[in-house]
Amino acid sequence: MAVPATRTAVDDLRETGPGRLMGEYLQHMAVERGLSANTLAAYRRDLLRYHRFLVTRSVTDVQRITRHDISAFAQALSTGSDGLAALSPRSAARTVVAVRGLHRFWALEGICTADPAHDIHPPIAGKRLPKAISVDEVTRILEAVNTDTPGGQRDRALLEFLYSTGSRISEAVGLDVDDVSVDAALEGPAVVRLFGKGSKERMVPLGSYAAKAIDSYLVRARPALSANGRGNPALFLNLRGGRLSRQSAWTILKSAAEKAGVTGEVSPHTLRHSFATHLLEGGADVRVVQELLGHASVTTTQVYTLVTADTLREVYAAAHPRAL
Template sequence: MSGTEATGTLPSLVEDYLQHMSVERGLAPNTLEAYRRDLRRYTGFLAARGIHGATAITRHDVSAFAQAIVSGEDGLSPLSPRSAARTVVAVRGVHRFWTLEGITEGDPARDVHPPATGRRLPKAIPVSEVVRILETVDTTTPSGQRDRALLEFLYSTGARISEAVGLDVDDVSVDGSAEGPSVVRLTGKGSKQRLVPVGSYAARAVDAYLVRGRPALAAKGTGGAALFLNMRGGRLSRQSAWSILRTASERAGVVREVSPHTLRHSFATHLLEGGADVRVVQELLGHASVTTTQVYTLVTADTLREVYAAAHPRAHA
């Protein structure tokens, strides 16, 4: 390690870490930007305490920062437990990097842990409500054909909304009349790609949209290769996709709030309730760890207990 690197300013040392996470770890741009914001708050907190070098940071400083981002004592808005946990993870990561690179001799953040976030179970909706939402869409117009294709696709694949609106036509292989499975290539977090089957209902809806709806929308603008187009012929935005689902939910008479992520949760929960292996669902969702997916098994376990309690003759004394 050169003298310049060892004595660099905290912002420059943070940028070295972010560069490492981008190149070596393939961190997604959105995640990278979130880490940059978190670490900018950290270096600002340290600067206010008169600390401008990595070697001067103590465990007490790191702990004080972890408390300050929850209470707002650093003069900025307090963070939720979940956001505070992400920020502490970023701080632990940069200190571990500095230690491994020889910039610091010890790791003052090693024993500082994120605040407990509490387990927030995914919210799924019943299959009957999903079907009502899907079937309420009027498919007599190009935009209606797009809306039905989008909603069927989200529930059929469990795709994140960003993955769906980021699709190009060449990413999908669908044939509504074919016997074989249709597939889509989704690009998830960290630019990792995965192939996911597309169910027959969604395949037919996407096929119909590609044949009739999309050409009409494409004629109005320069959407290029985008699969889902807006009314001006450009690529559909996440906000517009959310609005499409909200409108369909209201028309279907679904009183609870439904977001694109609700369909993703429902996709996973309904698969597990149908007997799918959790590791298969992990692959379909694009989760890096099966631990992330296992939260859905808690939902299905609750459902099983309810069914057991209502149906078994000796469930209650």
């Protein structure tokens, strides 16, 4: 997965000077860090933006890039000046982090004698609370799927899987049949092997509802879908027997949400947010949720505690006789 994305990144930054050296950095990130294709694509977009900025300032030698250039770039990301489109604080922060990593790499490799970006700090992005839906809304969505057809049984298995594991949609559609163990699902907890960002592997329990739905799909529906293709090993197949795409999975969820009468924007990531929020509301430890979500840092997971804290305040205000 990483090689094609890396080649594209290098091709886009093939010219001499900063562009060529940025391509070498992306190659390093792919080979040495093992970043996913999606992460590499994000780095490529950020560095292309930085490259275009340097071109407008006629900077063609990486040794001549100064702290002032990088600071001006960070400012332009927030204000939309110097020919750059204004980015949200979160996107601007991510771009500055990419540029800091680039200059650190150049300094360590001896390409530059100094690191002018070492004390440039990204803008502080406000904490964005994840959107979660209630347990009742999740149940209505799951039960809205018509399982009379092979495609419907696949849809139910997919949505049950997403909510049961809290997996990213890319992780779910990237699974092969051999990654899921449901042979003893009806007698004990099933387990699924997920591959997260940077191909990090983790084992996640599979709830009984999801295990039953997947077992039914594997026995009754997947053989019919597979017959339309060429023996694809993917767990979730499309109607032509190929691997289900992320876009198709999003459409499946959107259709089920509309049938269930769940208003507002509902995406596969909504089920991931809901998975984490409902676990914490049920008393799960934040570090356990961190492991289940595959977060590298518990800080990322702790944003969900803000959601549950808000819920607690609402309940307290409504129920305690002297709260107001």
